[in-house]
Every structure is written in structure tokens, then in C-alpha cells.
Amino acid sequence: MKLEIRDLRVSYGGIQALKGVSFTVNEGSIVTLIGANGAGKSTTLRAVSGLQKADGGSITLDGQSIMGLPTKEIVRRGIVMVPEGRRVFPDMTVRENLLIGAFIRSDRAEVEKDLRHVFELFPRLSERTWQMAGTLSGGEQQMLAVGRALMAKPKLLMMDEPSLGLAPLIVRGIFDIIKRVNADGITVLLIEQNANAALRVAGYGYVLETGSIVLEGSGAALMADPRVQEAYLGKHKEKPQNAHDDYTAVAATAGRLTD
Amino acid sequence: MQTKTIRPSKPAKRSWVSLILTLILLSIVCFVLFKLQGVQNQLVLRIARLCAINITLALAMNLINGFTGIFSLGQAGFMAIGAYTTALLTIPASKKAMMFMLTPLVKPLDTLTLPFGLTLIIGGLIAAGAAFLIGVPCLRLRGDYLAIATLGFSEIIRVLIMNAQSLTNGAQGLKSIPSNATIWWTYGIAFIVIVFMALFTSSSYGRALKAIREDEIAAESMGVSLFAHKMMAFMLSAFFAAVGGGLLAAYNGTIGQDMFRVIQTYNVLMIVVMGGMGSITGSVIAAFIVTIGQEWLRVLDGPINLGPIHTSGIAGMRMVVFSALLLIIIVFFRNGLFGTNEATWSAIGGRLSALAGHKKRGTAE
Numbered sequence: 161m162k163l164e165i166r167d168l169r170v171s172y173g174g175i176q177a178l179k180g181v182s183f184t185v186n187e188g189s190i191v192t193l194i195g196a197n198g199a200g201k202s203t204t205l206r207a208v209s210g211l212q213k214a215d216g217g218s219i220t221l222d223g224q225s226i227m228g229l230p231t232k233e234i235v236r237r238g239i240v241m242v243p244e245g246r247r248v249f250p251d252m253t254v255r256e257n258l259l260i261g262a263f264i265r266s267d268r269a270e271v272e273k274d275l276r277h278v279f280e281l282f283p284r285l286s287e288r289t290w291q292m293a294g295t296l297s298g299g300e301q302q303m304l305a306v307g308r309a310l311m312a313k314p315k316l317l318m319m320d321e322p323s324l325g326l327a328p329l330i331v332r333g334i335f336d337i338i339k340r341v342n343a344d345g346i347t348v349l350l351i352e353q354n355a356n357a358a359l360r361v362a363g364y365g366y367v368l369e370t371g372s373i374v375l376e377g378s379g380a381a382l383m384a385d386p387r388v389q390e391a392y393l394g395k396h397k398e399k400p401q402n403a404h405d406d407y408t409a410v411a412a413t414a415g416r417l418t419d
Numbered sequence: 420m421q422t423k424t425i426r427p428s429k430p431a432k433r434s435w436v437s438l439i440l441t442l443i444l445l446s447i448v449c450f451v452l453f454k455l456q457g458v459q460n461q462l463v464l465r466i467a468r469l470c471a472i473n474i475t476l477a478l479a480m481n482l483i484n485g486f487t488g489i490f491s492l493g494q495a496g497f498m499a500i501g502a503y504t505t506a507l508l509t510i511p512a513s514k515k516a517m518m519f520m521l522t523p524l525v526k527p528l529d530t531l532t533l534p535f536g537l538t539l540i541i542g543g544l545i546a547a548g549a550a551f552l553i554g555v556p557c558l559r560l561r562g563d564y565l566a567i568a569t570l571g572f573s574e575i576i577r578v579l580i581m582n583a584q585s586l587t588n589g590a591q592g593l594k595s596i597p598s599n600a601t602i603w604w605t606y607g608i609a610f611i612v613i614v615f616m617a618l619f620t621s622s623s624y625g626r627a628l629k630a631i632r633e634d635e636i637a638a639e640s641m642g643v644s645l646f647a648h649k650m651m652a653f654m655l656s657a658f659f660a661a662v663g664g665g666l667l668a669a670y671n672g673t674i675g676q677d678m679f680r681v682i683q684t685y686n687v688l689m690i691v692v693m694g695g696m697g698s699i700t701g702s703v704i705a706a707f708i709v710t711i712g713q714e715w716l717r718v719l720d721g722p723i724n725l726g727p728i729h730t731s732g733i734a735g736m737r738m739v740v741f742s743a744l745l746l747i748i749i750v751f752f753r754n755g756l757f758g759t760n761e762a763t764w765s766a767i768g769g770r771l772s773a774l775a776g777h778k779k780r781g782t783a784e
Contacts, residue, residue, distance in 0.1 A: 235642035
């Protein structure tokens with residue numbers, strides 16, 4: 161299971177959102193794409209999962225091209241996305257939500273087994289099987305969204321901003337779950353604005369800026385990189401004296417990164 | 420599961436109780452239907468049959484508007500297709516010859532008559548075919564646009580019927596349709612549709628439709644193909660709408676293009692909204708309420724004497740009152756009587772025990 165993306169280009173109307181993005185996700189790893197709003201992170205995921213048509217480049221899974229395939233087929237091949245903002249089905253029960261995750265599967269007995277597995281992973285959900293998903297808390301909805309994706313038996317789980325809008329304590333729980341899911345042998349491609357948390361769990365990371373990859377390296381290396389520290393982790397080598405200095409420092413970094 | 424669940428502790432026992440209660444309810448319904456057959460009062464018999472036809476029509480519409488969340492207003496068009504198919508295929512040849520005075524009926528149809536049940540299915544299949552044709556462009560639209568497009572389709576069908584003289588007898592309409600829509604036919608079909616809907620909506624297809632209603636993007640990213648599922652729901656809905664239309668033709672005895680104006684769609688929509696978009700039991704109960712209510716309120720059309728206020732009968736007064744009642748329902752039950760819930764035995768049991776518990780507490784204090 162190796163996902164390779166080469167020179168991926170996507171545009172919305174006349175605006176180029178991705179200007180030739182290349183990266184690799186190796187089997188069993190946790191890879192993260194970090195970047196600010198509008199950098200093209202979600203577009204990348206949407207293109208990989210077939211929800212967004214790409215203009216050019218290639219997306220291959222174990223050497224086979226999956227570009228242009230319908231989402232259904234991509235899910236069948238084991239690439240499943242946890243969409244941004246959770247997007248659980250509010251007027252359906254927790255159980256129904258999970259069963260929709262297994263929509264492409266027909267092996268009933270196995271689905272029941274995986275349902276039990278998801279409930280072991282998220283005991284909170286098993287207490288609420290018949291509750292409407294819309295009545296769950298944000299953290300529980302995120303658990304449900306992850307559980308729903310796991311029901312499709314993914315080989316590669318793509319998560320779009322799992323920490324969005326959640327309390328720090330819950331975010332830590334979500335990242336623990338990502339590690340556990342990965343320990344079960346599922347490859348994870350993680351998209352985050354919360355670079356700190358993402359780089360901590362990721363084996364390898366890429367920094368995306370306005371449609372192109374500007375930096376890459378192991379999670380630890382990126383965290384130690386002064387450019388990443390300044391732009392994404394809010395750290396500065398020398399504390400700026402006033403707000404004006406702060407602004408110029410960030411502007412300088414941004415300039416350097418886009419060069 | 421090791422952890423505590425909210426679910427009743429013994430689901431197996433519950434389902435037995437539910438099954439027995441359902442059987443009891445069914446036998447009561449059958450008994451009432453037997454009794455109804457012997458009733459001499461034609462009006463009661465007519466209203467009872469109309470209730471069943473409305474159940475079929477409402478469930479057909481609920482499948483697409485309630486369960487799939489696609490706001491389609493093409494119902495009357497599909498009903499017209501079913502009604503004309505059934506009429507043309509069941510009216511005896513001699514009657515057809517008399518009716519088509521201006522231009523004779525086209526060749527094979529002028530002598531062809533088929534069994535009633537078969538004509539309902541044929542009508543349904545033609546409607547499903549029509550649904551496919553208009554679904555290809557329309558189902559890519561969303562929300563209001565789709566509603567307008569389907570509304571337009573429904574009108575197109577009506578205008579076609581008005582002008583296809585040699586097929587539909589144009590504005591004169593069709594008469595002498597054999598009255599095959601007996602209590603057993605109407606309730607039999609309503610029963611089949613209810614059972615089908617119950618099984619279908621709890622199947623994985625039904626879940627996929629609900630998922631599309633809730634969130635298209637999430638549904639698609641789980642591998643649900645939007646277009647195929649919407650199309651399936653649209654065609655099934657058209658099929659049942661046409662079956663209901665066929666029953667309506669046999670029930671009425673005469674049909675004309677006038678019957679299938681947009682108002683017909685709204686009549687069914689009213690039942691669906693009142694019962695709850697996405698509730699089968701809601702549609703069934705609302706079908707009874709609306710059908711019986713509209714007849715019962717007919718009293719208001721006659722002379723009213725309220726002491727100071729005295730009228731000598733205003734035609735349409737009942738619709739004014741009826742609209743007011745509908746408004747009240749929408750104000751107090753925003754999602755209809757049932758919302759997306761079903762009146763299951765366990766839900767009723769829960770309500771009753773809550774009520775009993777409340778009473779007990781009340782007397783203890």
C-alpha cells in the first residue's frame with residue numbers, strides 16, 4: 161500500500177488551487193500535510209478520493225493509477241476519507257451512521273465484527289448506539305466520523321482537520337486514536353492546521369503553501385526547523401519587542417517560504 | 420457489548436411482542452375491511468377506499484421527498500401516466516369506440532383490454548421509464564431548481580394528454596372505466612406499499628438514501644453513488660405514484676387532464692408534510708386524517724347558523740378551515756406529526772409507560 165502523488169494540479173474555474181503537488185505516503189506510516197487556510201490541503205484530499213477532478217499529474221496506488229476513478233471505486237480500493245468538520249448524518253442513529261460506512265461491503269458477518277471493534281475503540285459510541293448522531297458532542301461526532309470511515313475497512317485513512325473546533329483535551333484524545341488506528345496497520349494521511357499536534361504523531365510531513373509543497377522532512381525534523389517554528393508553531397528565536405516586529409518577522413518568513 | 424446500553428435489555432422478547440401486536444392490528448384491520456364491504460352507505464365506502472389510495476400516493480411521494488430529501492413536484496404527472504394507462508387498458512372495446520368520436524383510438528389499444536392488476540404494473544413501469552428520462556437532466560439540479568423542473572414536467576405531461584387526441588381523447592377525457600378499485604384492491608396495494616417501504620428504508624439502500632438526505636458530500640465520500648441512488652428512489656417513487664394514479668382512475672370511473680393539475684401534487688404533499696417527511700406511519704395516519712377530514716368538514720360548506728352569524732352556505736368554506744388546521748399543525752409540529760420517527764410498538768409502549776408512571780407519581784403525592 162503505497163500512495164504516490166506526482167505533479168498533481170487542480171483548479172476551480174480559473175483559479176489554480178494545486179500547482180503541481182508531489183508526495184508519497186508509505187505503507188504503515190502516518191504522513192501529515194500542514195499548511196494555512198487555502199494552501200490546498202483539502203483540495204489534495206478531495207482529488208485523491210475522487211470528489212474533485214484533477215487537471216493533471218498522477219495519483220497511483222501501488223503503481224496503479226487511481227486518477228479519474230469514481231469515489232466508490234476508490235473507497236473499494238481502501239482509501240477512505242474522514243471529511244472536514246466531521247459531517248456525521250445528524251438525523252440517523254449512531255449505528256446507522258456506522259453502517260453507512262460499510263456501505264460498499266457485503267460481508268455481513270464481517271461488518272458486525274468490525275462494528276464491535278469500533279465500539280471497543282470508542283466505548284462512548286457503544287453507549288449511544290440508538291442516539292441520533294446530531295445530538296452527540298463535537299468530540300463524540302469526531303469519534304463517529306472516524307468510526308464510520310473505519311467501517312469501510314480502509315488501508316489508507318485520510319483525515320481532514322480532525323482537531324477542528326474541538327477542545328484541547330479532546331484533540332489529544334483524537335490524536336491518540338490516530339496512533340492506535342495506525343498501530344492496527346492502517347496508513348494515515350493527516351491534514352492539519354494544528355501543526356504542533358500533527359507533527360508530533362506523524363512520521364513524515366509536508367508543508368503546503370498556496371498550492372505547492374515548500375518543505376518536507378520527518379515530523380521531528382520539521383518541528384525543529386526554524387521556518388516551520390516561526391510560521392506554524394508560533395515560536396521565535398528572539399522574542400520580538402513589539403507588535404510591529406512580530407508582523408515583520410511573520411511576513412519575512414512567509415516571503416522566504418513562498419520563494 | 421460489555422458496556423451498558425440504552426437499548427432495552429431484551430430486544431428478542433420485545434420483537435416477539437411487537438410481532439404479536441402487529442398481527443393483532445392486522446386482523447383488526449382485516450375485520451374492519453370485511454365489515455366495510457357489507458356497508459350499504461356508498462359514501463363511507465368511497466372515503467374508505469380513497470384513504471387507501473392516498474396512503475399509496477403519500478408513501479410514493481415520501482420516498483423521494485422525505486427519505487431521499489429531493490424536493491420533487493412531479494407526482495401529478497406520474498399519477499396521470501398511471502391513470503391513463505389503466506383506463507386505456509381496462510375500458511372495454513365497445514365503450515372505447517363510442518368515446519373516441521373525434522379521432523379513433525390508435526391501433527392496438529382500441530381492442531386491447533388487460534387484467535386490472537397487470538395494467539397497474541404496466542402504468543408503473545411506463546412512469547418509471549419517464550422518471551428515468553427526466554431524471555437524467557433534473558436530478559443533477561438541487562433544491563428549488565429541481566422542484567421547478569419536476570413541476571414543469573408534470574405540466575408537460577398534462578398538456579401532452581390534452582393534445583394527444585387519438586391516444587387520450589384530449590379534453591373530453593375517458594369515461595366508463597371499470598370500477599376495479601375495490602376495498603381489497605386499494606387496501607391490498609396500500610399494504611404491499613407499506614411493507615415494501617418498511618423493508619426498503621431499513622435496508623442498506625434505504626440507509627444510503629437517508630445519508631444522501633442528511634449530507635451529500637459525506638455520503639459520497641463513503642462510496643454512495645449519488646446519482647444512481649437518487650435515480651433509483653425517483654423511479655420507485657414514480658412507479659408507486661402511477662400505481663396510485665391507476666387506482667384513482669378505477670375509483671373515479673372517469674378521468675380527464677384536469678384531474679392532474681399541480682393541485683393534485685399539493686394534495687399529496689400536504690399528507691406527507693402533515694405526517695412527517697421521512698415517516699411511513701406518519702404518512703399512513705395523515706392519509707386517514709386528511710381524507711376523512713376533508714369529507715367531514717364538508718358540513719361547513721352548507722348553511723351555518725351561529726346565532727349572530729348566519730350564512731346560507733359558502734362553497735369552499737371547509738378548505739378555509741382545513742388550511743387553518745394545517746397551519747396549526749405546522750406551527751406546533753414543525754416536522755409534521757411524526758418527523759422522521761416511526762410509531763413503533765416500543766415507542767408507543769414507552770409513551771404509555773411514561774404516562775402511567777406520571778399518573779402514579781401524581782396520585783402518590
